[in-house]
Each structure stands twice: as structure tokens, then as C-alpha cells.
Amino acid sequence: MLESTIAGTGPLDESAMTAARHLQDRLTKPAGSLGALEDLSVRLAGLAGACPPPLPSPAAVAIFAGDHGVHAQRVTPWPQEVTAQMVGNFLAGGAVVNAFARQTGATVTVVDVGVATPLPHAEPDPADPAAGPGGAADTGVPRLVSAAVRRGTRDMTVTAALTRDEARAAVEVGIRTAEDLIDAGAGILLTGDMGIANTTPAAALIAAFTGVDAAEATGRGTGVDDQTYQHKIEVVRRALRRHHPDPADPLGVLAAVGGLEHAALTGLLLGAAARRVPVLLDGVIAVAAALAAVAFAPDAVGAMIAGHRSAEPGATVALRHLGLTPLVDLGLRLGEGTGALLALPVVTGAVRVLHEVATFDSAGVAEK
Numbered sequence: 001m002l003e004s005t006i007a008g009t010g011p012l013d014e015s016a017m018t019a020a021r022h023l024q025d026r027l028t029k030p031a032g033s034l035g036a037l038e039d040l041s042v043r044l045a046g047l048a049g050a051c052p053p054p055l056p057s058p059a060a061v062a063i064f065a066g067d068h069g070v071h072a073q074r075v076t077p078w079p080q081e082v083t084a085q086m087v088g089n090f091l092a093g094g095a096v097v098n099a100f101a102r103q104t105g106a107t108v109t110v111v112d113v114g115v116a117t118p119l120p121h122a123e124p125d126p127a128d129p130a131a132g133p134g135g136a137a138d139t140g141v142p143r144l145v146s147a148a149v150r151r152g153t154r155d156m157t158v159t160a161a162l163t164r165d166e167a168r169a170a171v172e173v174g175i176r177t178a179e180d181l182i183d184a185g186a187g188i189l190l191t192g193d194m195g196i197a198n199t200t201p202a203a204a205l206i207a208a209f210t211g212v213d214a215a216e217a218t219g220r221g222t223g224v225d226d227q228t229y230q231h232k233i234e235v236v237r238r239a240l241r242r243h244h245p246d247p248a249d250p251l252g253v254l255a256a257v258g259g260l261e262h263a264a265l266t267g268l269l270l271g272a273a274a275r276r277v278p279v280l281l282d283g284v285i286a287v288a289a290a291l292a293a294v295a296f297a298p299d300a301v302g303a304m305i306a307g308h309r310s311a312e313p314g315a316t317v318a319l320r321h322l323g324l325t326p327l328v329d330l331g332l333r334l335g336e337g338t339g340a341l342l343a344l345p346v347v348t349g350a351v352r353v354l355h356e357v358a359t360f361d362s363a364g365v366a367e368k
């Protein structure tokens, strides 16, 4: 499944992009005045192979949740149980991601790809329209998909976090999630993640794929003190020294120093790219997964839109490597899909312009 998905990715369609550029120049606005939105609309035309490309709607957030053996190294002040408890909060509609999803009409799907503690029984909020895979019309609640590959990774400072088979299984959970959401009608996917300690494997992945030093790739995550931050950099450095991950072998990198949600997000990105559906990236966990996805399939970057610039320094390193410019930059460092959701109206606006704005000819507006 991984190999056929990789084989299904391809380059952007040049003729659709040329058509979108020409259309942008005929619309009733000074050429270039929509800045980054113009480039975005051109890329989305190239992805769809059509001008104008379809409006990116309905939107579906997929939150992958997992736990981490490296939590034992005290890289985060939060207890591991918070991962399961926050999954309960997502399903009850009480998290920031739920508030932002309600604001934008996006659905929320939570995928348990490896939470270590049993999930609490969540009482859904029946008033939450952000529910079910089929869009706001579904009267259900944020959906839970149980797809745990194992109940948390191993400690990457001691041994490989995952076997290659486990890493592959997690990537394939992500591919299946993309296919299910797209089959249910989603016109754009948004990445989300939940996993206490997951900024540590994210930093290790970013260092492994970009070659920067552990200190450049590592941030403070949920907010560690100075001493813990220095220790966290050392933990990342130790894991990289132990495994020497080869960036040309993305499955090996994910297995050595990744996480189950990082691997599943990699699959989501590949699955969306193969179906030529855009994906809005959230924070540092998503951009770490994006590095793995382009290592598997370089053309997958054509489906990716950087939703925001996470405050985690590794996110900026990864975005530079991917050649992506984030749409919003608000100092967020929450995860869950919140930054991607804030960027969604920007993406929709970029495409809506191509559908709805009059040309100089049709509106009878004189040109310069």
C-alpha cells in the first residue's frame, strides 16, 4: 500500500498553472496585489489539474494521537496520561481544535494510532457540528478511529522507537485515513496531533532529515525550563548518535527516532498527494512528518500548504527545507490542528477569487 501510494504521486500540472496565472492577471485587481494568495491559487490549480481548482471544502481535520517511550527521559513536564485525557476532550468537543473547527465548519476525526493509557469514555457534545467524516451535515460527534499499532513507542535513547513493520503499519493508518476522508467527500485535509513528549521525536526527525544540529531542531515544546531544555537537546543528540538514521531511508528514520503519530501523518500526506487533494500542515509534528513524506515521494510537497509557523524552532528549519512559506505566524505552539484551522479561510479565499471575481473585460473596468 505504501509503495502504490508513492507511485501515485506526481508533479503539478503545468498547463493548469499557466491558465491560473493568466486568469489572475485578468481579474479586477492590480496584477500581483493578492500576494501569496495568487501563488497558492496557482499551486492548487496545478494540484487539481484544473483552472479554477475546486473550492477546498468540506474540510476535515485528522488528529493522530500517540504516546512516546522517550517520555521516561523527562523531556516534558506533563504526565503521559494527558494524551488519553485530551483525546477524551477532543471527542467531547471541549478542546481549542473543536472551537476552531466549529468556527470554520470543519469535521474532526481523532485517530488513536498508539495511545498508551486507556481512553476515558467521552460524552460527546451533541451540539458540536464538527462531527463525523462526512461534513457538518453529519449529526454525530467528533469521530474516534481506533487503529493503535502499539500502545506507545519504545524509548529511542535505548532502542529503536518502532520496528520497520510497526512504522510501516502506522504510515498505512495515515494513508487509509486520507482515503476514507476523501472518499467521504473532503476537499481538503488538515493535520492534527496529540502526544505528550512528541516534540522530542519531531526534533530528532527534523535533525535527521535536514542535517541541522540537535540544538537547532529542538524547542521547548509545551514549555520546559532552561535546564530541561538543555537536557532535551542532549536526549535528541543521544538518540541520533545511537541510530545514525539515514535520510535516504525514511521508513528507517521513522522507526529509529519517530513516533506513531509522526508516521501516520506521513501517510496522511502521501495519501492526500496521491489523490491530489491539498493538505494544510499544522505545527512542528506535521512538518517533521512532511520531511519524511518528501523523502518517500518528492512530488508530495505539491499537495502541502504550510498553515502556520509554529513557535518551535524546528518548524522553521523544516519549512525552509520543504520550501514552504507559512500562511499565518501568530506564535502558536499548541498542535491539535489549531494553526491549520486558522489558515483555512485564507486557502478558501485564494481559490474563491478564481471562481468569483470579475475580469476587466466582463466588468467593463479600464486597465492601466
Ligand SMILES: O=C(O)c1ccc[n+]([C@@H]2O[C@H](COP(=O)([O-])O)[C@@H](O)[C@H]2O)c1
Residues within 6 Å of the ligand: 075, 076, 077, 078, 193, 194, 195, 196, 197, 198, 199, 200, 220, 221, 222, 223, 282, 283, 284, 285, 310, 311, 312, 315, 332, 333, 334, 335, 336
Ligand atoms: O504544533 C506544535 O508546533 C506544537 C508545539 C509544542 C507542543 N505541541 C503539542 O504539545 C504536546 C507535545 O509537547 P511536549 O512538550 O510534551 O513534547 C503535543 O501534544 C503537541 O501537540 C505542539
Ligand SMILES: Cc1cc2nc[nH]c2cc1C
Residues within 6 Å of the ligand: 078, 082, 086, 193, 194, 195, 222, 334, 335, 336
Ligand atoms: C493540555 C494540553 C493540550 C494539548 N493539545 C495538544 N497538545 C497538548 C498538550 C497539553 C499539555
